[in-house]
Amino acid sequence: MTARFIPISRRTTFGAIAAACAALALGGPAAANTWPEKNVTLVVPYSAGGPTDVVARLLAVPMGQSLGQTVVVENTVGAGGTLAPARIVRSKPDGYTILIHHMGMATAPALYKKLPYDPLKDFEYIGQVLDVPMTLLSRKDFPANTFPELLDYVKKNQDKVSLANAGVGAVSQLCGMLFMHQVGVKLTTVPYKGAGPAMNDLMGGQVDLLCDQTTQTAPVIQDGKRAKVFGVTTPQRLASMPNIPTLDEQGLKGFDVKVWHGMYAPKGTPKDVIEKLNKALNVAIKDENVKKRIAELSSDLVSPEKATPEGLRKHLEAEVARWDKVIKAAGVSAE
The missing domain is CATH 3.40.190.10 (Periplasmic binding protein-like II)
Structure with missing residues (x-):
């Protein structure tokens, strides 16, 4: 019997390619569902024992429990807290290296003439954490x-x-x-x-x-x-220290400095990974030990609405605009 040769048409070829692409696309979320497969590094811009480091280490344990992997806190110190964000910008956008930073993310653009990153363009946002x-x-x-x-x-x-x-x-x-x-x-x-x-x-x-x-x-x-x-430094007295007056009520009218913290990931980190990190963050800020320790430090964990990527993005945008005016009016410069 003579074998018959059946030519492959352009339609058949393109159909096969399309099917292969669809299979790869279906495999993407499946692969993302395995994240994380190793420890996650939480980078702190300041020294061990400092305020931001204290917050990071409080959150690391419950976040790690939620993720099923250890969250390792690393201190990347220097250049007024700008080395750590610069490190995140250079990191692989896979969610394994993330950043916790305070309001320095909003003040840096006005303080530094040459900043190696743009807080509003070079990061993915995980969520706000607390106000201090x-x-x-x-x-x-x-x-x-x-x-x-x-x-x-x-x-x-x-x-x-x-x-x-x-x-x-x-x-x-x-x-x-x-x-x-x-x-x-x-x-x-x-x-x-x-x-x-x-x-x-x-x-x-x-x-x-x-x-x-x-x-x-x-x-x-x-x-x-x-x-x-x-x-x-807040407009109102603190519930945990009601006997300590504000600077505003003692004559420095309008003096208002409250330090807020947020978590960030490199630009391009997959949405599914950001969602898992955000979920872990929300688990952490609801943890009873975290709430107890934060209250002891006279600080306030943020509301669920703020502990979101969108909540952090909006707050950062507003704070960058606010502190740009304040810093320039005060003539403050880090350089």
């Missing part, structure tokens, strides 16, 4: 005991008063700069490599003043033996 008030502290043996006394002292002795911060571009630097701007003084600023070292030197009496987040300062304030507190 700040407090103004001094060393325990500082001459002033009340805020009016503090204002009088720094105005008369500004060349002798030192003001610590967690490093160039850190929120503590911004808070300190705004304080000096509104009071009308120029103090000696002392930058550290993180909030932890700055707080240690304040308690040790090596520096005079520090404005920092309650995640860092609450234990010191509650202790009452290692530093003095002169006020909180």
Whole structure:
């Protein structure tokens, strides 16, 4: 019997290609469903023991439990908190390297003339995490005991008063700069490599003043033996510290600095992966131990509406616009 040769038509060829593509497309979500298959690295822009690091390590455990993999916290410190976001931008967009950052993501564009990333274009958003008030502290043996006394002292002795911060571009630097701007003084600023070292030197009496987040300062304030507190930086008093007045009510009208935190991934990270990371984040902020510890640090976890990619995107856009005006008006620059 003579074999018959049946030619393959263009239609048959294109049909086969289309079928193959469809099969690959169906395989994409299936592959995504296996994520994560290894540990996830959560990058922190500041030193171990600092406010953002404390938040990251609180969230890492319940997030890891939700994901079924360990969430490893890594500190990428330097350049005022801009090295870590730059690292994320260069990372593979597979969800295995993500970032937690505070409001420095919104202030960096105004503080730095040359920024190696665009907060509004170079990231995928996972969600907001929490809001953290700040407090103004001094060393325990500082001459002033009340805020009016503090204002009088720094105005008369500004060349002798030192003001610590967690490093160039850190929120503590911004808070300190705004304080000096509104009071009308120029103090000696002392930058550290993180909030932890700055707080240690304040308690040790090596520096005079520090404005920092309650995640860092609450234990010191509650202790009452290692530093003095002169006020909180939010418009309203804190429920956890009702006896501490705001700087606004003590004369610095409009003084409002609240540190918010968000989580980010490299641009191009698959939507399915972002959804899993967001789910893990929401599990973490509902965790009873996390809620208890955050409350002890006089901070507030965000609402479910804010703990979303869209919630973070909208908030970041608004904050970039807000701080651009504030920083330029105050003449603050990290360079």
